[in-house]
Amino acid sequence: MSVHTAAILWQNEPHESEENTYSRNHCVMLNGGQEVRVSASVEFKGDPNCADxxxxxxxxxxxxxxxxxxxxxxxxxxxxxxxxxxxxxxxxxxxxxxxxxxxxxxxxxxxxxxxxxxxxxxxxxxxxxxxxxxxxxxxxxxxxxxx
The missing domain is CATH 3.30.300.20 (K homology (KH) domain)
Structure with a gap:
């Protein structure tokens, strides 16, 4: 058996193009110090420059x-x-x-x-x-x- 962890950090910010909602962007931190920029997929108001x-x-x-x-x-x-x-x-x-x-x-x-x-x-x-x-x-x- 092994245990695998990650950390997720989201901060409330305005959506980049839709003023009545929040940004879906967040950061996933993995072991080794990797940080992956993640968002919802574009179809769900996500950032196309991030992984989903x-x-x-x-x-x-x-x-x-x-x-x-x-x-x-x-x-x-x-x-x-x-x-x-x-x-x-x-x-x-x-x-x-x-x-x-x-x-x-x-x-x-x-x-x-x-x-x-x-x-x-x-x-x-x-x-x-x-x-x-x-x-x-x-x-x-x-x-x-x-x-």
């Missing part, structure tokens, strides 16, 4: 999947040179008739090096194992697919 919680969820799923993929590939003797993903999350009405992240699509592009290069079947198996092991995927209800 939905993006952070989608990137967390992608990052977790990638880290498991890299670990499994290394254990199987494959050398990954680069891993790029352009994940997409879909905020839609869910079964409870409320809005939720219903599905997340990962689209990894992986480059291998070294002498042992996996075939498509081996890559698919690594993805399947990474998907089943990913802590974040195992924590959410959204359907996660790997294209």
């Amino acid at each position: 919680p939905e993006q952070l969820l989608v990137s967390a799923v992608s990052s977790c999947h990638m880290l498991f993929f890299l670990a499994i590939a290394e254990l199987q003797g494959y050398q990954v040179e680069s891993y790029k993903d352009d994940p997409k999350g879909y905020l839609e009405r869910n079964d409870k008739k409320s809005m939720g992240m219903t599905r997340i699509e990962l689209s990894p592009n992986i480059t291998f090096g070294g002498e042992k290069i996996p075939g498509q079947e081996a890559i698919s198996r690594i993805h399947a194992t990474a998907h089943s092991k990913c802590f974040i995927v195992n924590s959410i209800t959204a359907k996660v697919t790997v294209n």
Whole structure:
């Protein structure tokens, strides 16, 4: 078991473009001193220059999947040179008739090096194992697919 923490700081300020409401901007502080500027998504009066919680969820799923993929590939003797993903999350009405992240699509592009290069079947198996092991995927209800 492990415990993971973050700190959130929001201060009441006027909204940048709508005078009758508040700013959604806030700061998320992470270990190591990282500060991430976060706001609501633009569709919900957020700042387009900030990350939004939905993006952070989608990137967390992608990052977790990638880290498991890299670990499994290394254990199987494959050398990954680069891993790029352009994940997409879909905020839609869910079964409870409320809005939720219903599905997340990962689209990894992986480059291998070294002498042992996996075939498509081996890559698919690594993805399947990474998907089943990913802590974040195992924590959410959204359907996660790997294209």
